Amino acid sequence: RLASLSGLQAGHLKLSVVTTAKYFFPHLLGPFCQRYPDIEVSFNIGNRGSMISRLRENKDDFYVFSHPPDDIEIEKFEFVNNPLVVVVHAEHPLANKKNIDFAKLKNDPFIMREPGSGTRFAVEKYLQDSGNSVNEKMTIESNEAIKHSVMSKLGISILSVHTLSQATKSSFKILNVKGFPLKHHWYVVYLKNKQLSDVARTFLEFLQVEGSDLAAELLDNSVAKGYV
Ligand code: PGA
Structure with missing residues (x-):
């Protein structure tokens, strides 16, 4: 039990998370809200660009x-690791190969997230740093739609491992590519001069004290296990 939590009654907590974190974050909110049932939560989801606008506007x-x-x-x-992996259809010719050179994938139709996406930002940085290129065929504004496109053999993509669920696991494959997963993390961020409410401070403390244990438990049952 966190010391500062005693006496906390009610209040409002406003959170905004990038689309890749929406699969994960609710599972941390669950235990918090069960402990403090009178806290009301707004949970906004958007890409990196829209998060930055919201942050700017406090x-x-x-x-x-x-x-x-x-x-x-x-x-x-x-906070938690957010590895990015190369995803292909399970019947992709390289699906069972190991230590694949990313350059071997340069002609595969590549499905890219939209401008403003942090995933796209990371993919572009990887391509620039590694001198690789992709055959960009489609831009899709949703991790879900990208997954379904990969499952329908429309192309390959690079996604956060957290967006992949057990349910769809048999139709796609995480390729074993040299240099992957790309190592990224999630950060919990707030404005430096923000006056945190009691509820907000309590939530921050909850994440700092209990977040990583909860995350480890969660990851145990996920496709992300072994990557994170
Ligand atoms: P996004 O999320 O691609 O939905 O912007 C990326 C991130 O993890 O920052």
Whole structure:
């Protein structure tokens, strides 16, 4: 039990998380809200670009990003690993190969997230740093739709391992590519001069004290296990 939690009755907690974190974050909110049933939560989901706008406008208490902006005065703490992996259809010719050179995939139709996406930001950085290229065929604004497109053999993609669920596991394959997974993390971020409410401070403390144990438990049953 966290010391500062005693006496906390009710209040409102405003959270905004990037689309890749929406699969994960509710599972941390669950135990918090069960302990404090009178706390009301708003949970906003968007891509990195829309999170940055909300942060600038001081709309929420906390934000979850992989790539926090560096031109806004923020506090951040590193939270859970967010590895990015290459996903292909289970019948892709390289599906069972090991240590694949990313260059071997350069002609495969590549499905990219939209401008403003942090996943796209990370993919573009990887391509630039590694000197690789992709055959960009489609831009899709949703991790879900990208997964279904990969499952329908429309192309390959790079996604956060957290977006992949057990249910769809048989139709796609995480390729064993040299240099992957790309190592990223999620950060919990708030404005440096933000006056945190009691509820917000309590939630932050909850994440800092209990977040990583809860996350480890959660990851035990997920496709992400072994990657994170
Ligand atoms: P996004 O999330 O691609 O939905 O913007 C990326 C991130 O993890 O920052």
